[in-house]
Each structure stands twice: as structure tokens, then as C-alpha cells.
Amino acid sequence: MGEWKHSLFGCFDNFGICIITYIAPCYTFGKNAEAVGDSCLLCGAAWLVPILNIVAWIQVRGKIRDLHKIDGSLLGDLLQIVCCTVCALVQEAQEVQNAPSSVGIVRE
Template identity: 65%
Template sequence: MGSEWQHGLFGCFDNFGICIISYFVPCYTFGKNSEAVGDSCLLCGLAYLVPLLNIFAALQVRGKIRDQKGISGGCLSDFLYIICCPCCALIQEAQEIQGPGGMSMARQ
């Protein structure tokens, strides 16, 4: 585990489509990120709308993405990213999933 994220935390505009979707409908992006790591898209998308539950769910999904991709980091850094810049963290996760060999946000 020593890899880095493909896109930086503030690389939101690397994929303008994901950026716009995530800004206006973050629960959709979160649901698709959750689905990519094996969780329920609908349940996680709804969980993202509930205060405090959204933080817990976001920590779980971000951790799973890091584990699957072999990205270094920990729960504390994930927590700080999610609290300080939730939209940027969400977009970074979506771009990581969609990266080379990753899934797209579109229904397949």
C-alpha cells in the first residue's frame, strides 16, 4: 500500500461531468461510488442525505476505495477530507473509480 490517488483532492475539474453531477446531486455520485465497491447504490445514496450517517458512510466507502486501489492513507486523513471538503473528496473518489480500467458513472 503505497500508491497515490490518480487525481488530487482539488482536481475536481479533471472530469467536468462528474464535477457538475456531484455538485448538484452528490447523493447520486456517492451511490455510484458505493456500488463500485460492492455496496447498495440506493441505500448509500439515501444514507448520504442523513447528517452524521453520511460521514460514517463516506468513511466506509472511501476506505474501501483506498483498499481496492492500494492507496496509502488512513481513517483520520479520510475524515479530514470528508469534513473539510466533502464535494472534492467525493469527486476524487468517483474519478479514481472511473480511472483507467474503472467503471463509469453511467448505467451499464
């Protein structure tokens, strides 16, 4: 199992993602969800609904960890989501940004 490419407090490793996430976190969350095969629109909308946003986020963060073989747990994800909201979202966005897509359509 591996580690995150960017630390939780590595928000400024990519200043553009940091600013977009601070202004429109629902957009970043939707794009992160899309990177793991979920609906960008539905997850972005779920971000705006209390409790549903946490449930959806735990699922998306778990999928990112699974796809990239990153150590972690549901409790650790929940603590990071609740205590460091923007930083956790930026960390996920940086992880999926340059990664080869694990989810997609295969064309022959």
C-alpha cells in the first residue's frame, strides 16, 4: 500500500486547484467523483446537501484510495473530511489530476 502523492496540507502544491476549491468546492468534488467513475453532476449537487455530502465524500475518497492503493481507513477519511475540508478536497484533486484514468471506456 502507498501514500498520498501530496500531503493533507499540501494545498498550495497546485495553487489553481486550491483557489477553485476554495471558491467552488462542489465543482472540485464533482470532478474528483468523475475521475473515479461517479457522476460529476450528481456528486456536485450532493455536495450542497448536508449529511449526504459527507456520505458521498467518504465513498469517493475511499474509491480514490482503492484505485491508487493508498493506505487509510473510513474513520481517518471522516476525520480529514470534517476537520480539514478544503485541504482534503484539494489533496484528492491533486491525486487524480495527473493519474492515468482507471475508469473509462475501452475502445477497440
